[in-house]
Amino acid sequence: MKFSVSTPDLQKHLGSISGVIPTKSTLPILENFLFEVSGNELDITATDLEMYTTIRVNVEGKDKGKFVIPAKRLLETVRSLTDPTVKFDVDTDTFKIVMKTENGEYKLTGESSESYPSLPDFKGEKELKISSEILKRLISKAEFAVSSDELRPAMTGVLFQIRPEEICAVATDGHRLVRMRNTSFKSKHKATDVIVPAKALKLIVKSLEGVEGTIFFNESHIKFSIGNMILITRLIEEKYPNYESVIPIDNDKKLTVNKNQLLSSVRRTSLFANTTTRQVRFSITGSSMAVSAEDIDFGSEAKETLTCDYNAEDMEIGFNAVYVVDVLSHIDTDEAVFMLNTPTRAVTVRPPTQQEGEDILMLVMPVRLNA
Numbered sequence: 508m509k510f511s512v513s514t515p516d517l518q519k520h521l522g523s524i525s526g527v528i529p530t531k532s533t534l535p536i537l538e539n540f541l542f543e544v545s546g547n548e549l550d551i552t553a554t555d556l557e558m559y560t561t562i563r564v565n566v567e568g569k570d571k572g573k574f575v576i577p578a579k580r581l582l583e584t585v586r587s588l589t590d591p592t593v594k595f596d597v598d599t600d601t602f603k604i605v606m607k608t609e610n611g612e613y614k615l616t617g618e619s620s621e622s623y624p625s626l627p628d629f630k631g632e633k634e635l636k637i638s639s640e641i642l643k644r645l646i647s648k649a650e651f652a653v654s655s656d657e658l659r660p661a662m663t664g665v666l667f668q669i670r671p672e673e674i675c676a677v678a679t680d681g682h683r684l685v686r687m688r689n690t691s692f693k694s695k696h697k698a699t700d701v702i703v704p705a706k707a708l709k710l711i712v713k714s715l716e717g718v719e720g721t722i723f724f725n726e727s728h729i730k731f732s733i734g735n736m737i738l739i740t741r742l743i744e745e746k747y748p749n750y751e752s753v754i755p756i757d758n759d760k761k762l763t764v765n766k767n768q769l770l771s772s773v774r775r776t777s778l779f780a781n782t783t784t785r786q787v788r789f790s791i792t793g794s795s796m797a798v799s800a801e802d803i804d805f806g807s808e809a810k811e812t813l814t815c816d817y818n819a820e821d822m823e824i825g826f827n828a829v830y831v832v833d834v835l836s837h838i839d840t841d842e843a844v845f846m847l848n849t850p851t852r853a854v855t856v857r858p859p860t861q862q863e864g865e866d867i868l869m870l871v872m873p874v875r876l877n878a
Contacts, residue, residue, distance in 0.1 A: 510544055510568030511594040514608075517564065517585050520551060523713055523736070524560045526706070527553040528578045539575035541623045544568060552623075553578065558707050558740040559626050574602050576617040584613055627739060629730060632723040633696050635669065639733065641689050643715040645676040646708045648687045648867055651833050653705040654680035661745035664702040669694055677750055678705075683830045684750060684870040685837070691864035702747055703729055707740035754870060755853050758846035760819035762791060763859065766843040769798070770835040772811045776800040777828035779809035785828045786874055792821045800828070803877075824850040825876040834869045850876070 521540070529537055532555070541552040546569060552561045574597055585593070590608035597604050602617040646665070654662035659681075668675040674692040678685050701724055714736045723730040730739045777787055780800035790797040796815045801808035824847065835843060840858035847854050856869040 508570040508572045508597040508599055510566045511592050512566045514588050514593050520562045520564050521582050524553045524562055525582055526710055527555055527558050527560050529555045536622050540578050541575050543573040545571050554624055560738040563735040572599055573620045574617045575620050575623055627728055632725045635722040637720050639715040639718050639720055642720055645687050646712045648837055649676040649678040649685045650705050650708050652678040652683050652685045660743055661747045664704045664743045666747045667701050669699045682872050686868045688866040689864055702743040758848045760847040762845040763816040763842055766835055766838055768813050772798045773828050773831050776809040779807045786825050787828045788825050790823050791817050793817055825874045827874055830871050834871050
């Protein structure tokens, strides 16, 4: 079986799905890509049994067949190639594979595809149409706040609340929370909630470039069909925490500040903070605020002053700098609006203006200030 493929195309598409391949697995077959060739089309599949992804690549060839090929060695080899085209010659009896370029020849051994896991049977699915722009913004604005704590599995994914007149993405790790609504989205289905693993969303967001996507889901799986890529992943079948209960409704102290100035200030001052707590202090007084940090153990400290607009009594409040940086980095506008209550209550952060059809709210929990 012979075919040739553009090296840049192969580099791009292998890279886009390689994150699915497990580094170590009790099933060695999972450490391979599945190649399925049919004339001028090559489907490349990767799976870890929780997630399956297939991407289609245009090739030059006439043959038909399939085989598995070691993922790590193939990926490292292809990434290092500078030739415009790579030719594959596969012995379908022994699965010896020869890769040829203008300047080189590389031999490796694949396997039969017989033991490679098949895609999950998808029954009873619901179908949704969504633009790549909407889906990309939902994912990119929410996934950073996902928890990595496997003891709280529901929070290791993004909650999608699908309603007839809107779609909402929610993520939280208990320290920060993001809720992103889009009312431009419409659905013919009844209200549905699904929790999608963050790992799958990080792969999907890389492929969302100017194409409409179709989403299929049932009780256990969700399938994204985006351009030439299909990704199927198992849903997190857990109950998501009642996040609405932690969003304050009585925060009446409004702080408006230049986002980029505050972001830079927090990044700089946090270099002098305790490396464990990463605590920074906001001292807010009317038209100015001081951002400071210190590490008593090493005798280091830093303080900067910014202009701001604040409409309440003076306040000192502490935050983990990492969480503040994350939140500010996901605001598109020049300014950020903080709504506060007391130094120990959750703080909401929003852009002063929202894009049409969008409503994004971020929340960050303060930390107790050092004496």
